[in-house]
Amino acid sequence: MAEIQLKNVSKRWGSFVGVDNFDMTIADREFLVLLGPSGCGKTTTMRMIAGLEEATDGDIVIGGRVVNDLDPKDRDIAMVFQSYGLYPNMNVYENIRFPLKVRKVDPATHDERVMRAADMVELREFLHRKPAELSGGQRQRVALARAIVREPNVFLMDEPLSNLDAKLRVSTRAQIKNLQHELKVTTIYVTHDQIEAMTLADRVVVMKRGVIQQVGTPTEIYDRPANTFVAGFIGSPAMNLMEGTLSGGTFSGDHVSISGLSGPDGPVTLGFRAEDAAVAETGPQAEITAPVYTMELLGDATMITVKAGGALVSVKASKDYRIEIDEPVGLNIPAEICHLFNQKTGARIDV
Structure with missing residues (x-):
């Protein structure tokens, strides 16, 4: 179970408030989208959940365990970033496999897990290629497969589609939605694109200047906006x-x-x-x-x-x-x- 609770979480740098009193529960297997303009605090919120930023106040609870003092590697999360972060000297197979090697997972299971992840994102025929030989959409799918192969409790995705052209964004968006349905993993997704939020989310959190403006289903937020x-x-x-x-x-x-x-x-x-x-x-x-x-x-x-x-x-x-x-x-x-x-x-x- 990977329910996530953010209990009055804030992040400040001196007098600047990046996130102010973020308080909510993200249900197990929920697809939650943090939405807002640049500088609204959505990425900072995700980085605090990941352990890449330390919360100034409040508790972060994942699966019933307070994780504020845990290193990112001990939080059982996988992240997909806007930049693909692939190793250029490794082929697709080795890029996907790399998290298993780092975590010293039984080598006998590597091939099966890599192939399963590659099939989920339709990359099996590209496993021998290096990242430089792939399109932007294919590289993003490698990054997704590398997160999937970990079999984490939580996926964190930080604007993963923003480097893709319009047509690829639509197809990759559909793939992410289908993957989350198949994997049934709690997913937090950051974007400034309201179309991505409306099409992907179970619930949307709209943020402005570090403060939650409204939380609801895409239909609720569209039909009954809380403010202008x-x-x-x-x-x-x-x-x-x-x-x-x-x-x-x-x-x-x-x-x-x-x-x-x-x-x-x-x-x-x-x-x-x-x-x-x-x-x-x-x-x-x-x-x-x-x-x-x-x-x-x-x-x-x-x-x-x-x-x-x-x-x-x-x-x-x-x-x-x-x-x-x-x-x-x-x-x-x-x-x-x-x-x-x-x-x-x-x-x-x-x-």
């Missing part, structure tokens, strides 16, 4: 956010008026997803009327963006919809798909 930071970070495109005033159930702002909302009167930030709104005829029936700022053809849809006051607002239209830049367009924003946030704190307003 999460709303503006999750989604492609991110949630539209507009500042205005709520009075008697009607939101009013630059170029926008939406009725039928519930919430306290006063200044608020209104949010809605591009796919939940619709292009409409201009006129009084449209909640937003503004000139087109840009039109993007996505293949399965057309993204229309308008500039309403100081905000850029995007809406998905049908794939054959066409309109010229600067032409006025109306947007329908049903009240039931809107989110309201406190304009001062950014926190979600639930009514």
